[in-house]
Amino acid sequence: MYVSHLSLADFRSYERAEVPLDPGVTTFVGPNGQGKTNLVEAVGYLATLGSHRVSSDAPLVRMGAARAVVRAAVTQDGRQQLVELELNPGKANRARLNRSSQVRPRDVLGVLRSVLFAPEDLALVKGDPDQRRRFLDELITARAPRLAGVRGDYDRVLKQRNTLLKTAAMARRHGGRKLDLSTLDVWDQHLARAGAELLAQRLELIAVLQPLVDKAYEQLAPGGGPAAFEYRSPAGGRFAEARTREEFAGLLLAAMADARKQEIERGVTLVGPHRDDLVLKLGELPAKGYASHGESWSFALALRLASYDLLRGEGGGEPVLVLDDVFAELDVRRRERLAELVAPGEQVLVTAAVAEDVPGALAGTRFTVADGRVERT
Ligand SMILES: Nc1ncnc2c1ncn2[C@@H]1O[C@H](COP(=O)(O)OP(=O)(O)O)[C@@H](O)[C@H]1O
Numbered sequence: 001m002y003v004s005h006l007s008l009a010d011f012r013s014y015e016r017a018e019v020p021l022d023p024g025v026t027t028f029v030g031p032n033g034q035g036k037t038n039l040v041e042a043v044g045y046l047a048t049l050g051s052h053r054v055s056s057d058a059p060l061v062r063m064g065a066a067r068a069v070v071r072a073a074v075t076q077d078g079r080q081q082l083v084e085l086e087l088n089p090g091k092a093n094r095a096r097l098n099r100s101s102q103v104r105p106r107d108v109l110g111v112l113r114s115v116l117f118a119p120e121d122l123a124l125v126k127g128d129p130d131q132r133r134r135f136l137d138e139l140i141t142a143r144a145p146r147l148a149g150v151r152g153d154y155d156r157v158l159k160q161r162n163t164l165l166k167t168a169a170m171a172r173r174h175g176g177r178k179l180d181l182s183t184l185d186v187w188d189q190h191l192a193r194a195g196a197e198l199l200a201q202r203l204e205l206i207a208v209l210q211p212l213v214d215k216a217y218e219q220l221a222p223g224g225g226p227a228a229f230e231y232r233s234p235a236g237g238r239f240a241e242a243r244t245r246e247e248f249a250g251l252l253l254a255a256m257a258d259a260r261k262q263e264i265e266r267g268v269t270l271v272g273p274h275r276d277d278l279v280l281k282l283g284e285l286p287a288k289g290y291a292s293h294g295e296s297w298s299f300a301l302a303l304r305l306a307s308y309d310l311l312r313g314e315g316g317g318e319p320v321l322v323l324d325d326v327f328a329e330l331d332v333r334r335r336e337r338l339a340e341l342v343a344p345g346e347q348v349l350v351t352a353a354v355a356e357d358v359p360g361a362l363a364g365t366r367f368t369v370a371d372g373r374v375e376r377t
């Protein structure tokens, strides 16, 4: 699939922008701070309902404006769809598909699929576990938009269970009413059920992604691997042997039972997929804390390339690949390798401050971005 037109209103630095796009490679070039990333961030937002740079919508709305609108015409297999999102910070966002009446934002997931790689992705390797959990959960949704609710369901149950535990912890300290343990039992069941679903989805994803990550790493940094995953859970390392949702739920319930005393003392849920980590390994060593800067960078890139490979191979339309400001960070050899790997993509959007950093294999269409204007050159 490819975006044939991108349209922004009051999004980030743009009061308005109308950008017609072709399939193949398009490069946006311009000095820093001119709005290159803002453009591709909008593409990423339409695909994932989130920004790769910020966790709330407020910064995405142009300073002084009340709302932002992002719209894209997406062509897939000769059929065009128009997808539109209106961002209303502090209020519900709205979505429209093909100019029709409103739909829920999550109903437009899958219309535009994209994989975005940006300097922020270094945090996938060097950052805290929440970065890697988010990576997994977003990819689950990208593969199957109908699963968009899985993480949401879990978070809702978790929040309610935490509220209950917190009240219990306060009561313990201040001699208030004692926690009704049968209520907690009920929330344990809810959490185990939602958690089992999320766990099953993650482990299934990891199994198919792992060989693709190793392959991508080998292509970027031959001989530097193997690049591997290890799913780590404080609920116990036995998930690898569990197969069914019931088994996952059983393991989670057992872990909650073990942790119950501590949970009531501390007033917070200590086991479950929200505490897990996806450990990234190069050979025997964890990448985090051990890998060099270059290795970490290659690993992050391999995670995105593997995601791209996975989504591309599964139907639903080849995703749009976005490479935001990545070539400046790579040495010439890796630049060339990356360019060769992605050049055949149906649509590849590249941003760079310096045109010479982008290898010739990715020549394509060129836009200049400066002073709030996006112009074809
Ligand atoms: N909500 C906003 N309102 C107005 N300007 C913004 C907003 N968010 C970001 N900007 C401006 O956008 C610019 C950064 O654009 P960006 O696309 O990240 O630049 P680059 O071309 O380096 O990728 C900055 O100058 C910043 O001040």
Ligand SMILES: [Mg+2]
Pocket: 036, 037, 038, 324, 325, 351
């Ligand atoms: Mg940028």
